[in-house]
Amino acid sequence: MFHSTGIITKQWLLLRMTKLSTFNVRTSGQTDWIDISAEVQKAVTASGVREGICVVFVPHTTAAVTINENADSDVPRDVNLSLNLISPDRREFRHGEGNSAAHTKSSLVGPSLTLIVTEGRLLLGTWQGIWFTEFDGSRTRKVHVRVLGE
Numbered sequence: 001m002f003h004s005t006g007i008i009t010k011q012w013l014l015l016r017m018t019k020l021s022t023f024n025v026r027t028s029g030q031t032d033w034i035d036i037s038a039e040v041q042k043a044v045t046a047s048g049v050r051e052g053i054c055v056v057f058v059p060h061t062t063a064a065v066t067i068n069e070n071a072d073s074d075v076p077r078d079v080n081l082s083l084n085l086i087s088p089d090r091r092e093f094r095h096g097e098g099n100s101a102a103h104t105k106s107s108l109v110g111p112s113l114t115l116i117v118t119e120g121r122l123l124l125g126t127w128q129g130i131w132f133t134e135f136d137g138s139r140t141r142k143v144h145v146r147v148l149g150e
């Protein structure tokens, strides 16, 4: 039988809501992968948060954000090639803008990331970088970053 010790422990998670940080990304070519790791880290540093989480959000429907290797430039090239095979242009598409393949890739890759911040730094693996992925360029795009923590 379980006997309560009568000790009540309350843990309070104190989160500081920092200012929204937004930066632009200039893409070139219909598809383009741009390493935004340094820009996102800059937003984390500016927030002053040492321990918390960082949300990266792309407010576009034909672009996205992901994490993948940033040491060998053939990796984003090859992943992009795979996405082209998964979502080619199709005659059956109805969307008048003619960019449904790009809309599909945007949904597959996704509009946001949640990252761990520790000791004021993004917790990323050795080979991981944060990539802005363009599927319907060239354009000037936006990336929003919000950091929560203490």
Ligand code: ZN
Pocket (backbone or CB within 6 Å): 095, 097, 098, 099, 100, 103
């Ligand atoms: Zn469209």
